[in-house]
Amino acid sequence: MSHWLPASPCTPPGCAVHAGPARHPLPAAALLLAGCALTLAGVLCAPLGLSLTDGARRERLIRCWAHAVLRAFGVRVRITGPPAARGGTPAVRGGAAGIGGGLPGGPGSAVGIRAGPPGVLVVANHVSWLDIPLVAAVCPGRMLAKSDIRRWPVLGPLAALGGTLFVERERLRSLPATVRSLASALHGGARVVVFPEGSTWCGRGPGGRFRPAAFQAAIDAGAAVQPLRIRYLGGPPDPRAPAGAAAFVGDDPLTASLWRVVRAAGLTAEIRVLTPIPAGAVPGRRELARLAQSTVASDSANLPAASVHH
Template identity: 75%
Template sequence: MSTWLPASPCTPPGCATHDGPARHPLPAAALLLAGCALALTGALCTPIALLLGRDHRERLTRAWAYGVVRAFGVRVRVVGRPDAHRGGPGVLVVANHVSWLDIPLIAAVCPGRILAKSDIRHWPLLGPLAALGGTLFVERERLRALPATVYAIASALRSGARVVVFPEDSTWCGRGPGGRFRPAAFQAAIDAGAAVQPVRVRYFGAAARRRAAAGAAAFVGDDPLAASLWRVVRAAGLTAEIHVMEPIPASTVHGRRALAGLAQSTVASDRANLPAESVHH
């Protein structure tokens, strides 16, 4: 891995743990099967969905993505709503990154073309389907590939697409301040004259169990996906919250670093109200 890539201090033993209320293994296994089946069904239906118009496709995507999150036993809370598309450049959606759950959660509210690491393109079945669905791929280990990625994002925005980016470039457990927003994708918004839509993702359980719930959803470090899936379906009362902030016109901020910093501070603006429990202060 290149030394310039961001690294999160979060680890599975320290952050991705759950000691709150737990489901019995049998209903948890049923949720796991239901969630995986619905996720795979949606992926396989991608070629059919592409035949629909944008509005119908977005409504179908929202319904499917919401269903996936609920099928895994996670409640959904939405605060705010994205602006309706009125033509012209698209919107760059930027969010903090806690879990694999972030992807269907955001798609349930702000469906768009996701920026993903290039490795996914080579996954059996899901890789070709992701490419067919408009996923934008980035070679994170190759710094020289970055200008091409920025150009691809800007082109998608100019065409009116919504592009979803996790600018921390790594998952963080949701406790503490999180990672710095990398500025590259924000240059694409500036080039395209697009707006930036900050989105905050958080995971909660019962009020007394906030720390445990956040750990159940966290997918960090070298945590195996199977272990994370099982942890989520076993965690009773897990709630995913997505907060859609006011969009920031890229033209009102001078430079990509300032724009990235403003988006980052907007997403993190009320984290001071959360419990300051963290293993990596």
């Protein structure tokens, strides 16, 4: 299997199981309808929101909508840490952009005369489709997503309207062009959101290895990296235990995942904003990927040993 198609050991029967209290099917169905309706409303209203010239107002609108979508699906939201980075970190130029071997780019490939500071590369561990509105509730940005999502009902058109950068995961040859597109967006001042594990993990344990390609784009653009840590927690008897209901892993159908989420009572989505990594903090993309991964996984040591995949 190509390194561009990483896989996790998580499976729906083994990981996507809710051990806490469950909602009755009728209120669960009402939540499902409410969540889908609010998501559809986002698709219909997206052109109006994107037409706003006030960037701060547009961002507030997106954050409120994303938070409302999560609540509509019955998921509580907990945000911890300082405000997310917005960009403007001074870039450290020099030889860093070319270290790490072989990806096209470097300081001259995605740059020109920049009017303002570079954007920020936002990276997070990947557990669920819920990660997308959860990150948007904290720091909206242009998402990097697999091209399959473009064909999803409701969510696909919304992603396209929101400026999502799509990548064909099955075509390794598309990787250099993807890196150039990311670097161009970052150099233009955009906040770009990437899940560098390349696959979803259930949230038990540290997760997968962060792939370095997106970090090359950050180096090329002189952009800072903003790490986020995502966890989904269950209700009684142990509200601090990882919640399997949120996991969207393996060949799990989206419809099954949606129903599992709305049936899970007491589900809480927790996102922790971690200390940004300044541009030029480490010399190459692999080192930057490892630093970001260790930052995101730093609190996984508090999880019970039985919950970690081996």
